[in-house]
Amino acid sequence: MxxxxxxxxxxxxxxxxxxxxxxxxxxxxxxxxxxxxxxxxxxxxxxxxxxxxxxxxxxxxxxxxxxxxxxxxxxxxxxxxxxxxxxxxxxxxxxxxxxxxxxxxxxxxxxxxxxxxxxxxxxxxxxxxxxxxxxxxxxxxxxxxxxxxxxxxxxxxxxxxxxxxxxxxxxxxxxxxDPDHHDLVLAIASHLPHIIAYNIVGTADDLEAVTKSEVIKYSASGFRDFTRLAASDPVMWRDVCLHNKDAILEMLARFSEDLSSLQRSIRWGDGDKLLELFTRTRGIRRSIIEAGQDTDEPDFGRHTHKTEPSAAPE
Amino acid sequence: MxxxxxxxxxxxxxxxxxxxxxxxxxxxxxxxxxxxxxxxxxxxxxxxxxxxxxxxxxxxxxxxxxxxxxxxxxxxxxxxxxxxxxxxxxxxxxxxxxxxxxxxxxxxxxxxxxxxxxxxxxxxxxxxxxxxxxxxxxxxxxxxxxxxxxxxxxxxxxxxxxxxxxxxxxxxxxxxxDPDHHDLVLAIASHLPHIIAYNIVGTADDLEAVTKSEVIKYSASGFRDFTRLAASDPVMWRDVCLHNKDAILEMLARFSEDLSSLQRSIRWGDGDKLLELFTRTRGIRRSIIEAGQDTDEPDFGRHTHKTEPSAAPE
Missing domain, CATH: 3.40.50.720 (NAD(P)-binding Rossmann-like Domain)
Known part of the structure; x- marks a missing residue:
């Protein structure tokens, strides 16, 4: 050695x-x-x-x-x-x-x-x-x-x-x-996604019992992707929220502003605006795959596990 | 046959x-x-x-x-x-x-x-x-x-x-x-997660150029989990938003209400409330894995792909 x-x-x-x-x-x-x-x-x-x-x-x-x-x-x-x-x-x-x-x-x-x-x-x-x-x-x-x-x-x-x-x-x-720049970049790349994931899983957890059990049953249609992040270490993430407050609040404000605008498009049936956003976001995923930061297998390659007994919803 | x-x-x-x-x-x-x-x-x-x-x-x-x-x-x-x-x-x-x-x-x-x-x-x-x-x-x-x-x-x-x-x-x-009940369950299990994913990817896409490229670079820290849903078919999802408007707006309202409350906890440094939410959400992930609707491999098993050339961020 x-x-x-x-x-x-x-x-x-x-x-x-x-x-x-x-x-x-x-x-x-x-x-x-x-x-x-x-x-x-x-x-x-x-x-x-x-x-x-x-x-x-x-x-x-x-x-x-x-x-x-x-x-x-x-x-x-x-x-x-x-x-x-x-x-x-x-x-x-x-x-x-x-x-x-x-x-x-x-x-x-x-x-x-x-x-x-x-x-x-x-x-x-x-x-x-x-x-x-x-x-x-x-x-x-x-x-x-x-x-x-x-x-x-x-x-x-x-x-x-x-x-x-x-x-x-x-x-x-x-x-x-620089430490401050790090905190800003990670606020959007990591902290906001975790906070949003915790939040949506919390929203689902608060639903009436019958609906909640159905969310679990049908979670493969989207919801489950959020639950991985929302299962992360609670103490670590409490501390992140408390110690990167300013950058997180800044990114949360942008996110909420965008969400209000998207919500308005849904309410008023503005299909063109929805289509524009939903098309634009594909580019970011391509960039992430090209940068080697994610797998391009459909469904994160989960279907390769389909024959394992744990995947059978009997 | x-x-x-x-x-x-x-x-x-x-x-x-x-x-x-x-x-x-x-x-x-x-x-x-x-x-x-x-x-x-x-x-x-x-x-x-x-x-x-x-x-x-x-x-x-x-x-x-x-x-x-x-x-x-x-x-x-x-x-x-x-x-x-x-x-x-x-x-x-x-x-x-x-x-x-x-x-x-x-x-x-x-x-x-x-x-x-x-x-x-x-x-x-x-x-x-x-x-x-x-x-x-x-x-x-x-x-x-x-x-x-x-x-x-x-x-x-x-x-x-x-x-x-x-x-x-x-x-x-x-x-x-019943069709109406289907639409309510899927609004939270599928439609809201897609809309939130589209929205956060849109927020990142709007950032100043240098920060945006860094989000892509460091996306493995959370952001990339959202980009899979946000790469889904834009026309299909425009139509879902337009055709399940009421249930989606209802779930969006709950989500935003919860997010405002979470944001307030961050602003005022309420660590106990953050810890309570971040602990509670782990239970839902466990239920989804027990129901056979997701893999329990860390990181969705992405690390099994680590030796593929596409995963090297040179």
Whole structure:
């Protein structure tokens, strides 16, 4: 085996992202030694049973003591508490990063508590599934995905390079961005879709009982596509909403304005306007498929599973 | 080969649904002879090149002359025109059905023009993909899906049975419903999700150019799930909006009310309310998977395609 990129890596938080990192680090030999820390004794025991690291501890402070690279994978609302805990225990030259879905808030929460002798570089691997917890992770999660770094001005260039190389070794392409711009782009690419999905599933859940059971029965006609996002980790998404409020409210306002206009077209039977919108939106899907960000199989390829017993609605 | 269910079948319209019917009829030997009719010479030539039937003609009237079963698969707004054309040419005992996504409007449009010596039974196979046209169809489209029939009172019970058996032979489970109730259930299970998806993709399409290209780049973080529905056939969906207006406006009003309330929780930082909604919605996804109406693979199983060249965002 070649020399690992980092001698000691500390993973703070071991959910979907943390445990996927543990797996890709092991699979590609990116670290000499991996310490896993999480507050919950139960989650830590699960991580240990899955053999995700070399050492396990409930103290974040203890976990980072020897670390060359610290990756914080917790709901963004917990970022400041973690930074306060680990700050005094970081060794000189240590790189500290995170994986949160909002960046300006994380920078505000963490940067003040990281000592000058360490390098803080906020990051966001744009990857995930609707599942959560240590068992949900897999080594290929970051393969062919993007990882966005939002370093502050004056950050050590060598540290940024080393962190970029780490994400590339995980299979990702690294992009760099200003934290505020990141938050605006992700508000429309990720946060608004999740909020809309949670909302429509909530609307259906509130329907009279008989109708609700029928929505489930006939969900293959559209509704089910929204339920995947609406099954994502609730705590993570509560924190995203609270920590990217301004950009989300801006995108929600645009969305609602457009929806009112669409609703008006339906009410007044303006078929031309409906046809114009419904035609225009096909172009965006083509662009996404051309950019390699989705499969072009009909129905996301679900029909390839049609012979499995779970797909039979007897 | 056993005796086919119907001697002569006429398929009016040969898009995704019509061409899937042609394929399953051929695969399972459900008809002695299949006539395909569509207005567009180009589409008809495509159907012929794909060898989807035995006879091909541009006249709907001519196509139904000998038919025992006529299946009309056109955008719902074209239903009345087709009924007027075929009505006078139907032979005694012929069963006429359709596959439209709205039912009350189709019944209003078609029933008056079908002669008493034929049997009109409106229907809706709850199946489809985002693709359209004769080449997009496949024989398994209806497998393990539901087909809803909405016969009028007094319809010949034997005709309903024969049509039900036909759909069962196509792989579907048949349900029966009042047309108005169908339209309400599908408004939330199918129509609202499509409208919301079209709307959010439209909102993204209107963004400043640089942000729009970034939405495409980072769409795997949520946005892309909406684009599949928003790539569906524009004419079909314009007609659905125009022909199920009342139920759609009712569901849109509920959705918007809920969204305003959610937006307020975000603005005022009401984390408990957000967490409550985001937790509750997981239950609906579980129900859909238990009902066999979606795959429980993370990310719809997209990661199984990760090694294909099209998935690499170089």
């Amino acid at each position: 070649s020399t690992p990129m980092f001698e000691n890596v500390a993973l703070i938080g071991i959910g979907l992202i943390g445990s996927s990192l543990a797996r890709v680090i092991a699979a590609k030999g990116l670290a000499g030694h991996v310490t896993i820390a999480t507050r919950s004794a139960e989650t830590l025991a699960q991580a240990q049973a899955l053999e995700l690291g070399d050492d396990y501890c409930q103290s974040n402070a203890e976990a980072v003591r020897d670390a060359d690279l610290v990756i914080v994978s917790v709901p963004v609302g917990a970022s400041e508490a973690v930074a306060i805990e680990i700050g005094p225990h970081l060794k000189p030259g240590a790189i500290v990063t995170d994986v949160g879905s909002t960046k300006a808030s994380v920078v505000r929460q963490m940067a003040p508590h990281i000592p000058a002798h360490a390098h803080f570089i906020a990051g966001h691997p744009v990857a995930g599934t609707e599942q959560s917890g240590p068992a949900a992770g897999f080594a290929e999660l970051f393969q062919d995905r993007w990882c966005i770094l939002t370093p502050m001005e004056g950050t050590d260039a060598d540290a940024i390079d080393r962190l970029s190389q780490f994400w590339q070794a995980c299979g990702s392409t690294v992009d760099r961005m | 056993s005796t086919p269910m119907f001697e002569n079948v006429a398929l009016i319209g040969i898009g995704l649904i019509g061409s899937s019917l042609a394929r399953v009829i051929a695969a399972k030997g459900l008809a002695g002879h299949v006539t395909i009719a569509t207005r567009s010479a180009e589409t008809l030539a495509q159907a012929q090149a794909l060898e989807l039937g035995d006879d091909y003609c541009q006249s709907n009237a001519e196509a139904v002359r000998d038919a025992d079963l006529v299946i009309v698969s056109v955008p719902v707004g074209a239903s009345e025109a087709v009924a007027i054309e075929i009505g006078p040419h139907l032979k005694p005992g012929a069963i006429v059905t359709d596959v439209g996504s709205t039912k009350a409007s189709v019944v209003r449009q078609m029933a008056p023009h079908i002669p008493a010596h034929a049997h009109f039974i409106a229907g809706h196979p709850v199946a489809g993909t985002e693709q359209s046209g004769p080449a997009a169809g496949f024989a398994e489209l209806f497998q393990d899906r539901w087909c809803i029939l909405t016969p009028m009172e007094g319809t010949d019970a034997d005709a309903i049975d024969r049509l039900s058996q036909f759909w069962q032979a196509c792989g579907s489970t048949v349900d029966r419903m």
